[in-house]
Amino acid sequence: MTSCFRHVALIGKYQASGARAQAGSLDAVMCEIGAFLESQGCEVVVEQSTGDEPETSRYRALTVEQIGEQCDLGLVVGGDGTMLGIGRQLARHGLPLIGINRGRLGFVTDIPLDNYQATLIPMLAGEYEEDHRSLMHAQVVREDKVVFDAFAMNDVVVNRGATSGMVELRVSVGRHFVANQRADGLIIASPTGSTAYALSAGGPLLHPAIPGWVLVPIAPHTLSNRPILLPDADEITIELVAGRDASANFDMQSLASLVHGDRIVVRRSDYRVRFLHPKGWSYFDTLRKKLHWNEGGS
Structure with missing residues (x-):
């Protein structure tokens, strides 16, 4: 499949030593995801603070404002807090965001890191559910x-x-x-x-x-x-x-x-945040997983 998103911003957060220990250093994870995006025909840039890391320094670094003006998609790697922060800043640009969660499933960062490639391939080709959130x-x-x-x-x-x-x-x-x-x-x-x-x-x-x-x-x-x-x-x-x-x-x-x-x-x-989710995504599926509904049921 060919990506319908040409310019993709890769955005991450370099905190939480526990998360680093669990999934490896974030710069290596970001570099791996960047290489995958390039294999799908995307031009990859990184958010400026992310670009200070050695592994991702080979990508062009843009400010959040420049990302909003120049990119087609933001791919956020982290947790819900990271997504909330960048979502507030990019809402006025109408830039769609996809969240890859490095830890436990998030309410808005709902793609597990260990399965991101299989999930992203159809999404990059235009097969996704769109979810608008008010600010x-x-x-x-x-x-x-x-x-x-x-x-x-x-x-x-x-x-x-x-x-x-x-x-x-x-x-x-x-x-x-x-x-x-x-x-x-x-x-x-x-x-x-x-x-x-x-x-x-x-x-x-x-x-x-x-x-x-x-x-x-x-x-x-x-x-x-x-x-x-x-x-x-x-x-x-x-x-x-x-x-x-x-x-x-x-x-x-x-x-x-x-x-x-x-x-x-x-x-x-006047602005809303645009989230993209995998095809078939349901808010109720997320609630069941996050709130542990029906555990022990048939």
Whole structure:
């Protein structure tokens, strides 16, 4: 088969010594995958930080911006965290992404490293399922000035300080006041993020096709304060009313501290992330594998 993707960016992450020990050094893995892509007729480039590694230095290194402008496909080698980071940056370019997982199966990096060639050959020829994921655009507003601006794929989280008590948060959806909530924090999660922190805090799973967000309190003071599913067309505003050392987190991008009166404003981004999966891929297959559903069944 001939690849329908001519210019492919190979993107990886050089952390986690345990992963290196398990699957060999990442530069060697990346070099092997690069050679495979070339055998399929692809011109291979690497993300600039990846290109600093000795094995991959023979490939042309591009910035993330250049990858978005010049490439047809991004092949991400790592875990879901690596994919979330690059997905946020490339979403505005509409570049499709394929994830090869070096460890345990990921929710969005779903191709095992030990079987990547057989899986990629038909995908490169155009046989794949396409999966679009919404992005959240979040801002921290302080005295009518934006002091932090970020995109998130998973969630926006407001947390109490490590040594402090509960925070009090004023929550509004669109133009409507919802409630003042006292809790350890609050999570606004996308369907992608519904399987992350929000799930561990008691939130529901959201299918990726649902145009919504879930609002999940963290250890609420009032037990009737339950998770709620909201349309992603509405803007959500969280104002810090009381509490010390509170922080805001956007897919691990953190604003170290909030002050009383700060507003975290979350709206749907104009951009979406494009994931490509093997033909026949199903979100429910991934849930069964990751959440160990039906184990021990017939």
